[in-house]
Amino acid sequence: MSKERMLTGDRVTGKLHLGHYVGSLRNRIELQHRYESFILLADVQALTTHFENPAMIRDHLREIALDYLAAGIDPEASAIFVQSMIPEIAELTVYYSMFVTVNALRHNPTVKAESKDRGLDEMYYGFLGYPVSQAADITFCKAAVVPVGEDQLPHIELTRKIVRRFNELYRPVLVEPKALVGEMPRLVGTDGNAKMSKSLGNAIALDSAPEEVDYKIRKAVTDPARIRKNDPGHPDVCPIYAYHRAFRPEGEAEIREGCEKGLIGCTGCKQLAVTALERLLEPMRERRAHYAAKPKRVDEILLDGTSRARAIARETMREVREAMGIDYFDKV
Incomplete structure (x- = not known):
């Protein structure tokens, strides 16, 4: 790799707002030419809380892509890709889940906070395992850096543990990422009582009039x-x-x-x-407005970014299967 890789992204649950911009988006824009950049539209992870309404995810996919382009993400420098179109991410998630304990997930501060905010009496498997899926997002492209808000730091630490465990169990294949947290603290919502959030109605969307x-x-x-x-x-x-x-x-x-x-x-x-x-x-x-008037161009950007990500995912999975000894017929 000529440059280290950067992975970042958002769940496809609604338009981005100023909290996203301060928390990580501004950082991504500043860093996108320094690293080989991959930006994830996390539609699968959006299902952890919106599995009953997948049509909503479909509606928001291109809206968030427009938010990225409007904010200053350069599609030539950054590959914007769709998570569900990279099956290798799902495969990695399964492998990692074999050696991540339920207790580690239950005690993840971000999972605990979000489950409390959503009033969940019981946690679905997908919701509880969200940090494992996120580890697969980060490692499929061997990302060295991940721009995140402070609330995502526990997820990055779990990813680092998963990488170390995998490399110890099998062979050093994966890259241990580091978090890049913006200098600004989390942006408070307009109600002053919590972080800026779409669901709380205290956010200012990036496309606000x-x-x-x-x-x-x-x-x-x-x-x-x-x-x-x-x-x-x-x-x-x-x-x-x-x-x-x-x-x-x-x-x-x-x-x-x-x-x-x-x-x-x-x-x-x-x-x-x-x-x-x-x-x-x-x-x-x-x-x-420029990109919204060219929907076919937006689709081309997403398909191109997904193709670039998929090519790297295939190569990573070849190395992962070989390290695990489950490349049964690759050498036949």
């Missing part, structure tokens, strides 16, 4: 202890300040001082945040 961005920021919660404009504020508990840090870093210090000293009101602070968000989102809308 200007009036929607303005409305959601105007209605967003701020420092609950600040009643009047001249009241000293506490920016670290205010979601709007987090947006300044993420999207307007050049003015962050001024906002902090103005808030703490009661020199700027929440209305003015919010308007500056809206302006910064529009500076980010307007070019995305233009690129999205």
